[in-house]
Amino acid sequence: PDQPVSGAAITKDEARISVQGVPDVPGTSLEIFSRIAAKNISVDMIVQNVGESGKADISFTVPQLDFDAALEAVQEAAKLVGATDVSSDSNVAKVSVVGLGMARQTGVAEKMFRALADAGINIQMITTSEIKISVLVDRDQSQQALRIVHQAFALEKVPTTPIKP
Amino acid sequence: PDQPVSGAAITKDEARISVQGVPDVPGTSLEIFSRIAAKNISVDMIVQNVGESGKADISFTVPQLDFDAALEAVQEAAKLVGATDVSSDSNVAKVSVVGLGMARQTGVAEKMFRALADAGINIQMITTSEIKISVLVDRDQSQQALRIVHQAFALEKVPTTPIKP
Ligand SMILES: C[C@@H](O)[C@H](N)C(=O)O
Numbered sequence: 001p002d003q004p005v006s007g008a009a010i011t012k013d014e015a016r017i018s019v020q021g022v023p024d025v026p027g028t029s030l031e032i033f034s035r036i037a038a039k040n041i042s043v044d045m046i047v048q049n050v051g052e053s054g055k056a057d058i059s060f061t062v063p064q065l066d067f068d069a070a071l072e073a074v075q076e077a078a079k080l081v082g083a084t085d086v087s088s089d090s091n092v093a094k095v096s097v098v099g100l101g102m103a104r105q106t107g108v109a110e111k112m113f114r115a116l117a118d119a120g121i122n123i124q125m126i127t128t129s130e131i132k133i134s135v136l137v138d139r140d141q142s143q144q145a146l147r148i149v150h151q152a153f154a155l156e157k158v159p160t161t162p163i164k165p
Numbered sequence: 166p167d168q169p170v171s172g173a174a175i176t177k178d179e180a181r182i183s184v185q186g187v188p189d190v191p192g193t194s195l196e197i198f199s200r201i202a203a204k205n206i207s208v209d210m211i212v213q214n215v216g217e218s219g220k221a222d223i224s225f226t227v228p229q230l231d232f233d234a235a236l237e238a239v240q241e242a243a244k245l246v247g248a249t250d251v252s253s254d255s256n257v258a259k260v261s262v263v264g265l266g267m268a269r270q271t272g273v274a275e276k277m278f279r280a281l282a283d284a285g286i287n288i289q290m291i292t293t294s295e296i297k298i299s300v301l302v303d304r305d306q307s308q309q310a311l312r313i314v315h316q317a318f319a320l321e322k323v324p325t326t327p328i329k330p
């Protein structure tokens with residue numbers, strides 16, 4: 001379609017927790033997320049990149065309200081699996097572009113990343129699906145990020161049908 | 166909803182490329198994906214976790230057919246941005262669970278990860294959206310991964326309306 005992106009969204013109520021240097025073996029992800037689920041904490045993003053030298057990093061985001069409980073749950077899991085470190089950042093927000101026509105369209109990712117780069121906004125995490133690209137950015141820059149992504153994809157120009165008087 | 170997961174899917178035509186140790190500064194993601202977009206290569210997953218010590222790793226998947234061209238494009242970008250390394254694996258597949266009711270439901274992630282862990286299938290990458298959790302696994306284990314995920318979420322028990330003779 002000529003307009004693969006139909007909208008942009010922001011989620012400001014995010015806090016990021018990362019478990020670093022966990023054994024990249026079956027059971028590790030389960031250990032971490034079963035403990036978070038057991039505390040009835042709702043997780044938004046989950047991001048894991050490929051491991052190196054048998055170790056991987058797993059990050060996820062939760063609502064600010066659940067940050068302390070999630071951090072506690074993760075620290076228990078981190079000890080159990082022998083993680084190297086637990087890090088976190090509660091000053092983050094998720095900014096996304098959404099569109100039914102964007103599947104596998106690298107140009108959409110390029111356009112979004114160009115808009116953020118031109119504004120000097122650092123991309124902390126990236127996660128995608130066929131209909132969505134989400135990035136994690138500094139919360140203080142997130143409103144600006146949303147605005148420039150709107151501009152980049154001409155989303156504010158909402159077509160309107162004139163109402164006859 | 167009582168059944169947050171409505172389906173599972175597999176994409177076997179995947180190859181993974183990772184650019185490691187890239188400067189975690191605005192413009193890096195743009196450099197990589199603009200070069201891939203310029204070659205008209207369609208990217209499926211994009212995964213980036215938070216950086217450490219000013220460096221980050223960015224991974225993405227492409228169809229097998231585009232692997233060589235994508236690797237070439239990435240190697241140029243990697244040199245330009247001063248990446249530490251480029252790694253890749255063309256023996257991978259993406260397995261996903263999908264559902265409109267799964268947003269922020271950590272229990273869904275737990276169930277999916279438990280199924281894979283019990284089968285000894287290693288999760289290489291994780292990416293999520295409100296309606297989908299995708300993992301990258303070894304292609305040789307992917308059919309089994311799809312099957313056990315179907316079982317875990319009772320997806321094979323498709324309700325059917327008997328046709329009157
Ligand atoms: C790192 C973590 O995802 C591990 N590979 C697992 O399968 O649980």
Ligand SMILES: C[C@@H](O)[C@H](N)C(=O)O
Nearest residue numbers: 123190191192193194
């Ligand atoms: C690593 C990469 O995503 C970088 N932070 C950027 O904004 O482009």
